[in-house]
Amino acid sequence: MSIPEIQQAWRVVGRGDPSKVLRFDRDVPVPKKPVKGEVLIKVHAVALNPVGYKIMRVAPSFVIKRPYISESDLAGTVVDANGTSFKEGDRVYGWIPVPTIIKTRMGALAQYTRVPANNLVPIPENTSPVQAAGITLASMTAYQALFDVGGLQPEQSVFINGGSSAVGAFAIQLAKAAGCTVTASASGKNEEYVRSLGADKFVDYTKAPLHETLANQPPTPKYHVFLEAVGLIDTSLYTNSEAYLAPGGTFVSLGPQPKGFDIAAIVKVAWKVFLQPRFLGGTNRSWKLVQVRHKREDLEQIARYVAEGKVKPIVDSVYSFEDTLKAYDRLLTSRATGKVVIKVDPDVSTE
Missing domain, CATH: 3.90.180.10 (Medium-chain alcohol dehydrogenases, catalytic domain)
Structure with missing residues (x-):
């Protein structure tokens, strides 16, 4: 050539x-x-x-x-x-x-x-x-968020906030391929799309604040991993997560995405996530950030799932x-x- x-x-x-x-x-x-x-x-x-x-x-x-x-x-x-x-x-x-x-x-x-x-x-x-x-990038981010950072295991349950996003769409499919139960959120107009990816349950985040919906109707059993795939700067999903995230469970974030250099919002995230002690209302759940890195074995596993039709x-x-x-x-x-x-x-x- x-x-x-x-x-x-x-x-x-x-x-x-x-x-x-x-x-x-x-x-x-x-x-x-x-x-x-x-x-x-x-x-x-x-x-x-x-x-x-x-x-x-x-x-x-x-x-x-x-x-x-x-x-x-x-x-x-x-x-x-x-x-x-x-x-x-x-x-x-x-x-x-x-x-x-x-x-x-x-x-x-x-x-x-x-x-x-x-x-x-x-x-x-x-x-x-x-x-x-x-x-590659979206699927590896989802894979590492779920399994490397979140420690998700087969037959466990996971909540994916942002199921219609690229990372969320791959996360739904990867979790299902691993044998997990998946609940995902998106706007109501994307419900059919999110369910077509394999989500077992769907939550429309536009009907009410999502943390309130989940706290008022907590799952049984509670989620083992909560993946925040939207980049919300609002910490409410994490600070209220004891109601729907199992003890020992992990809240995984792709990283809060402030609009511009929002000092007040950034300071609030730092306090609520990293600094606030439990006796002052801090959250008794683990918060972790995913930063995708190249892992050949992850790339190959995802390629196998694609070849098998388990991930589209x-x-x-x-x-x-x-x-x-x-x-x-x-x-x-x-x-x-x-x-x-x-x-x-x-x-x-x-x-």
Whole structure:
């Protein structure tokens, strides 16, 4: 397979929202020979993640030098196996972690990119590149939140707040694949979608404050793990969790997401979660934060679930490479159910 010298790529050239700082360049050099342990990928599809635009907005130039190519999740074909276990022509999917992007300035939003071979697995036969592109980061976050951080075991029960989000959707499926009972929340319009993912029970968070609904109708038995997959800055779900989270259970958060630099809200979270002692009303349940990290065994286990049909990739919408800014607009609405995917290669099937 011939590899061109020049490619098209979206590069971040400043600090701010994607619409203001992303530039479509048509004369970007294709990466030269990958370093040891890396492969060169012809990119078929890329999935967007909130961390991508957050870095665009806040990262100073001393953290990441511009211009750089953004985004982590991708699927494509190996065009230079570089002595790894892969071979040219292999269809693969995986991710480029943020620290690697910061170091190399080479993310996924390009026609060709370098990826650590250890961060890739073969695309299952029942999955298209467009579907595979959005699996890795959200599914690994969900997997590690449930099983590594939360310690969830088969036949236990879990509550997933934000069942219609990308992480929530994978969490429902992964928990069911492990033999757990799943209750999930979302707005009422997404009930059918959340149940289709495998949720045993559904709670509409729009009808009343969720912590009140759960406290007034506590489950039997109580949940072993509570996964907060929305990024709420409000601590009520945690501070009231003794009513619905079992003794020894774990409240797992993807991390509170304040709107802007909300000092008062951040201080409240710090007090309620980390500092308030039990004798002053502190919560007698464990609160833990998930920070996804690369684990080859997790990537492989998720790929097995996908190949077996136990976990299905969830694609919200698909955009052409030229319409990448429209894809970010969709992501920024916070209404996507599943992954927002960009078809870098127009010839790749979405099915």
